[in-house]
Amino acid sequence: MLSVFFGVIQFSWLYYGSLQASKKLYYQLLIRVIKAPLRFFDTTPIGRILNKFSKDFEVIDIDLGLFLHNVIANDGWCCNSNKQFVIATIIFVIIYMIIGTLYSKASRELKRLDSTTKSPLYSQYTETLNGITTIRAFNVTEQFMSEMLTRLDNNIRPFYFLWMANRWLQIWTNGIGAFFPFIAGVMILWKLQEINASLAGLSLSFSMTFTSQIMWSIRKFTQLEMSLNSIERIVEFLNIQQENYHEVVKVKERKSSEKNWLMNGNIKFENLKVKYAEDLEHVLHNISFEINGKEKIGIVGRTGSGKSTMSLSLFRFLEASEGKIFIDNIDISKLNLEELRSNLTIIPQDPILFSGSLPLSSSKSLNNHALTAEDSNVTSELLINIFSNLDTPISEGGNNLSQGQRQLLCLARALLKKTKIIIMDEATAKIDFDMDEKIQKMIRNEFNDCTIVCIAHRLQTIIDYDKILVLDQGCSVSKFYQMCKQSGDFEKLKSLALKQS
Ligand SMILES: Nc1ncnc2c1ncn2[C@@H]1O[C@H](COP(=O)(O)OP(=O)(O)OP(=O)(O)O)[C@@H](O)[C@H]1O
Ligand SMILES: [Mg+2]
CATH class of the missing domain: 1.20.1560.10 (ABC transporter type 1, transmembrane domain)
Known part of the structure; x- marks a missing residue:
């Protein structure tokens, strides 16, 4: 026993x-x-x-x-x-x-x-x-x-x-x-x-x-x-390397005047150099420009010119090897990582969806919104365009939706977050022209007080933005005019601009 x-x-x-x-x-x-x-x-x-x-x-x-x-x-x-x-x-x-x-x-x-x-x-x-x-x-x-x-x-x-x-x-x-x-x-x-x-x-x-x-x-x-x-x-x-999440005190917990952070949404790139790893070449070289709060800026450039890399560095997914990025005059490398990321919104090039019901897939914030209610016209309109029924199940990776529908859903999810700075990385590339135009109109109306950085391949998407930055092999260039002349887009742009005015 x-x-x-x-x-x-x-x-x-x-x-x-x-x-x-x-x-x-x-x-x-x-x-x-x-x-x-x-x-x-x-x-x-x-x-x-x-x-x-x-x-x-x-x-x-x-x-x-x-x-x-x-x-x-x-x-x-x-x-x-x-x-x-x-x-x-x-x-x-x-x-x-x-x-x-x-x-x-x-x-x-x-x-x-x-x-x-x-x-x-x-x-x-x-x-x-x-x-x-x-x-x-x-x-x-x-x-x-x-x-x-x-x-x-x-x-x-x-x-x-x-x-x-x-x-x-x-x-x-x-x-x-x-x-x-x-x-x-x-x-x-x-x-x-x-x-x-x-x-x-x-x-x-x-x-x-x-x-x-x-x-x-x-x-x-x-x-x-x-x-x-x-x-x-x-x-x-x-023993793998870690991102520093909690090392820095959050701005809202600081006692200084920095508390006004993200009231304007200014972004400033100062001689920014970025590379993906120590042993690799720089992908961005000495990028310097400034975006004022509430401005809408379009970023164009050839494939591989570094547009997505620039958006990744704003989130500090890639740390600057040289130079700095400032948001509302605070160097982002001195910000708490969690705070920085939660105050920016990105609609990535590849839409990422999770399996489950629509609210779950679109993020928790959707649960707090009555989707058909007036408070979120943009989102409602976007989503109604895809779904007749908001209980539609989403399969793994959003496989039961078309690429364009996935982008629309990601857009709706991001817009609901309503942060001061929104970055769109070819967010409407797979959406038809009419819908793209409608979305751009919505963004202008609904997000008037937000800074929008929109990476686009179609000039039409960013035609009436406040500024357009051209990236070429990781450098910002100011030859937008020549570029459009060469590609034959200039006449199109001119007629569009005339139409707008
Ligand atoms: N994960 C990675 N590791 C190493 N190098 C990368 C990685 N991702 C991109 N690059 C390199 O960085 C450069 C810029 O890539 P990036 O994705 O920023 O281009 P892009 O302008 O967004 O292109 P596209 O218009 O095709 O989206 C490319 O030359 C690419 O080879
Ligand atoms: Mg890209």
Whole structure:
């Protein structure tokens, strides 16, 4: 009874402890990954991140506690060794230790390979799922299938050899272990007169269980070592660089006159230089310009000229390597990151939607608005254009909507936030001309007191904006006129301007 009682206590304590530790570790890892800078996601394959959150935590949740228990239990057994066989036991233990070292060396590496080859498999799986229509349209299913099978083979190979290593260990420990009962038998026969029957029986049965016990000791110890490998991999991720969220005091909590921050919405770029990583070239070179509060500014430029990069640097997703950005005369690098981002609105180039009902997908703020009510004409009009029923479910990534509809929904979501500064990165690029014009009109009427930075490819979108900035290879240029002349857009612009006036 006592043994059962202590057994239950022991297991409960072990599993409770390991689950608590795993929970804590999971939470820490999640926070670290969520707060990792943009570069981390550019350089870390999604499969590697998934692998940590799935396989490595499975090992910690399920295996680690069990292996730890097994090792403790086996160690206890070793201490009870029969004194008659101490010398023989020591010799055998030394032999087994040599075998164990060889086994654990090989199996540790195989286990590591098993874990690392899982990441490309997960990456391939995610990529294939995302691009399934493109894969089928290009008729490259076979190619992807063969790539998937290759990666699967690469993953299964170390797993297979890991089991082969287990068999190798068993053969050797059993082979050598067979000598142990043999030696025990010889010793009993040799000292037949001195050893009584019960001790002889005990020694023989002990010598027979010895082999399997020592084999399991080695295997469990190696398994424990391999499980700790998962912890090592997670700890390595716990050291990733972080964005500084809470280092700086929020402006609204400061005691200075800066409290007027974001009353105007002025933006000033001062010799801004930005690069995506230390080892990469600058993408923006010495950008300097100023936008007054409530101004509407259009940004145009060729593909890859750095327009989106500029909007990312406003949010400090990319930190300036040189130069500064000021918003209402405060250097944004001195602002609390959370405060900065929550006071800006961006409608990104690729609309991001979440699965669920419409309010959920469009952000929490929609819940607080009666969508058909007059207080949000813009949003209502935009949304009514897409949905007859506001309870329409949104599937993952907004797959059940057209690209234009997704942009409209993102626009509605962003406009509801109503911040002083709104950045639109080709927010209406996939929307038809008529709708684009209507949206621009709405923005002008409803967001009169906001600063709007609109990145656009269509000149029509930004034709009546207060200023137009042209970016070329990361530099601001003032050759808008030549550009339009060359592209043949000038006449169009002139007639549009005349029409407007
Ligand atoms: N994540 C990234 N890592 C490294 N370099 C990048 C990354 N994103 C963009 N770049 C580089 O930065 C430059 C500017 O890219 P950006 O996305 O700002 O262009 P863009 O003007 O917005 O183009 P588009 O009109 O096609 O949207 C490009 O040369 C690109 O190669
Ligand atoms: Mg862009």
